[in-house]
Amino acid sequence: MNAPAPPRFQPLYQQIREAILHALQAGEWPPGGLIPSETELAQRFGVSQGTVRKAVEVLTAEGLLVRRQGKGTYVVSHDESQAQFRFLRLRPDEGPAVQPVSRMIHCRRVRAPADVQRALSLQGSDTVLYIQRVLVFGEDPVILDDIWLAGEEFRRLTPQRLAHQSSRLYSMFETELGTKMLHARERIRAVAATAEQAGLLAIEPGQPLLLVERVTTTFHGRPVELRRGLCRTTHHHYANEL
Amino acid sequence: MNAPAPPRFQPLYQQIREAILHALQAGEWPPGGLIPSETELAQRFGVSQGTVRKAVEVLTAEGLLVRRQGKGTYVVSHDESQAQFRFLRLRPDEGPAVQPVSRMIHCRRVRAPADVQRALSLQGSDTVLYIQRVLVFGEDPVILDDIWLAGEEFRRLTPQRLAHQSSRLYSMFETELGTKMLHARERIRAVAATAEQAGLLAIEPGQPLLLVERVTTTFHGRPVELRRGLCRTTHHHYANEL
DNA sequence: GAGTGGTCTAGACCACCCT
DNA sequence: GGGTGGTCTAGACCACTCA
Structure with missing residues (x-):
C-alpha cells in the first residue's frame, strides 16, 4: 500500500x-x-x-x-523613536543622537545593474528606483547612500514626490505606500574613499570609510531594497548589541 | 501622616x-x-x-x-555551533566559514591604561590580563585583536595556560573559569592601518581596516572584557541582521 | 467603572525521545 | 511506557488607562 x-x-x-x-x-x-x-x-x-x-x-x-x-x-510605526534607530545605527561618539538632514543628489528610475539584480532577485527587464543622497549630521556630511528600490510598491514613488521630504525615507515609504520593511541583512567592511566619494563627503581621497551594504526584505522574505551606505567614522560609530 | x-x-x-x-x-x-x-x-x-x-x-x-x-x-555552552558565531561575526565573502587559527603575540598581566579602566569600570590599581593576537583564516592574517580581561575570574588565567589553546578563547573562558559572557556592545568604525598594524596583518600602511570595539558583560551587567579587533575586509565582511 | 493587557493556575492532550 | 517539553483551554485576579 x-x-x-x-x-x-x-x-x-x-x-x-x-x-x-x-x-x-x-x-x-x-x-x-x-x-x-x-x-x-x-x-x-x-x-x-x-x-x-x-x-x-x-x-x-x-x-x-x-x-x-x-x-x-x-x-508598530517607523515613526516611533523605538524604531527610529533600528535601521540607522550610526551614532555620534559623544553627545545625543542628532536627526540627520538628507541632501538629494540623484533620483531616477533605471534598469537595475547586474549586481543589484542579483541582490534583489530581479528579471533583466525590471526597472528600479535609484536614489543617491548625502546625510548631513549638523554641519558635517557623514553618510553617502546609494539606494535601489524594487517592486510594485515603488511604482507610485516618483522623483518629484521624493524631492522635498527625503530626510525620512522609511517613514514615508510606510505612510505613502504601506510597505513594511521587516528584516535587513547587512555586510560591513572598511574601504578607501574614491575621489568622487571624497568630494561628496568633504574628505581626502583614500581616507577609510565604513561601507554598509544592506538588503531589506518585506513580508515573505521578498527583497525590496538594496542600499550601500558609505560612512565617515571619525566622529561617529556604528553601534551594535550582541 | x-x-x-x-x-x-x-x-x-x-x-x-x-x-x-x-x-x-x-x-x-x-x-x-x-x-x-x-x-x-x-x-x-x-x-x-x-x-x-x-x-x-x-x-x-x-x-x-x-x-x-x-x-x-x-x-547553553559556548562550544555549540549555535553560539559559535555569536561573538565572531566576520565571514568570508564567498565559501563556507573557516575556523580561524590564533597566533599569540603578547600575553601578560598589566595595569590597565586609562581608557581601558573607564570601559571596564576599574580602579586605578587594578591589573588586567592583556592579550594581543592575530587570527589567521586559512593562509591570511585577517584580524588583529587587543584584549583586556578584568576581574577575579581571570586571576587563575596565566599566560602559560593560554599559550597553546588560545584559538578558542571563549570556550576556554567558560570551561576553565565558569565565566558567562552574556552581553556585548560594539562600536564599529573604519580606520587606516598604522605601520605596526600593517606589518602584523601583512598589508600596506594606510590601508582601510574595520575597527570593532567591544565591551562584554557578565551576569549583572558587570563588564569583564574590552576587545579591539582590527579586521582586513578585502575578502571578509562583518555580518549583521536587523 | 469598564475595558485593556499582564500574571497565575490547573488540567488536558500532543509530539518527541529514550529504553 | 514513562518522561520530557509543546500546545491549548478556561477561569481568576491584578495593574493600568481613560472617560
Whole structure:
C-alpha cells in the first residue's frame, strides 16, 4: 500500500499569527493604529484568548506589534523613536543622537545593474528606483547612500514626490505606500574613499570609510531594497548589541 | 501622616527567573548539562508549572538555556555551533566559514591604561590580563585583536595556560573559569592601518581596516572584557541582521 | 467603572525521545 | 511506557488607562 502524504501540521497559534500577519499586510489596521482586543480576536478566529495572546506575543517579539497595558495592541510605526534607530545605527561618539538632514543628489528610475539584480532577485527587464543622497549630521556630511528600490510598491514613488521630504525615507515609504520593511541583512567592511566619494563627503581621497551594504526584505522574505551606505567614522560609530 | 514606602512588586515568573539565574551562576548545573524538569522546578519553588515555563522561556530567549523537546532543558555552552558565531561575526565573502587559527603575540598581566579602566569600570590599581593576537583564516592574517580581561575570574588565567589553546578563547573562558559572557556592545568604525598594524596583518600602511570595539558583560551587567579587533575586509565582511 | 493587557493556575492532550 | 517539553483551554485576579 502507498503511505498517504503526511499532512502538514502547524500549531494553532502559528496559524493565528499568519492570519494576523495577512490582515496586517492587507492594511486592515493602519500603522500606529489599534488592533482589536485579545478577546475580540479570539472570537473572530474561534480560539481561546490565551492562544491569541501567544500569537500576539510572537508578533510583538518580531517587532510588528507593540502592546501597551490598559490601552491595547498597536501596529508598530517607523515613526516611533523605538524604531527610529533600528535601521540607522550610526551614532555620534559623544553627545545625543542628532536627526540627520538628507541632501538629494540623484533620483531616477533605471534598469537595475547586474549586481543589484542579483541582490534583489530581479528579471533583466525590471526597472528600479535609484536614489543617491548625502546625510548631513549638523554641519558635517557623514553618510553617502546609494539606494535601489524594487517592486510594485515603488511604482507610485516618483522623483518629484521624493524631492522635498527625503530626510525620512522609511517613514514615508510606510505612510505613502504601506510597505513594511521587516528584516535587513547587512555586510560591513572598511574601504578607501574614491575621489568622487571624497568630494561628496568633504574628505581626502583614500581616507577609510565604513561601507554598509544592506538588503531589506518585506513580508515573505521578498527583497525590496538594496542600499550601500558609505560612512565617515571619525566622529561617529556604528553601534551594535550582541 | 507619612505614606509608607511603596513595596517593590515583581512578577512571580521574574523572581523564578532570578532564582534560576542564581543557580546557574553558582554553577549548580554545568554548561551543556540538563537542568531539572519543569515540574521539578515548580515543586522546588512552590509555583505552578506554567510559571516555571514562563521563566524558562525568558531565559531561553536570552540565550542562556536551550530546550529540546522530549529530552529536557540544557544550559547553553559556548562550544555549540549555535553560539559559535555569536561573538565572531566576520565571514568570508564567498565559501563556507573557516575556523580561524590564533597566533599569540603578547600575553601578560598589566595595569590597565586609562581608557581601558573607564570601559571596564576599574580602579586605578587594578591589573588586567592583556592579550594581543592575530587570527589567521586559512593562509591570511585577517584580524588583529587587543584584549583586556578584568576581574577575579581571570586571576587563575596565566599566560602559560593560554599559550597553546588560545584559538578558542571563549570556550576556554567558560570551561576553565565558569565565566558567562552574556552581553556585548560594539562600536564599529573604519580606520587606516598604522605601520605596526600593517606589518602584523601583512598589508600596506594606510590601508582601510574595520575597527570593532567591544565591551562584554557578565551576569549583572558587570563588564569583564574590552576587545579591539582590527579586521582586513578585502575578502571578509562583518555580518549583521536587523 | 469598564475595558485593556499582564500574571497565575490547573488540567488536558500532543509530539518527541529514550529504553 | 514513562518522561520530557509543546500546545491549548478556561477561569481568576491584578495593574493600568481613560472617560
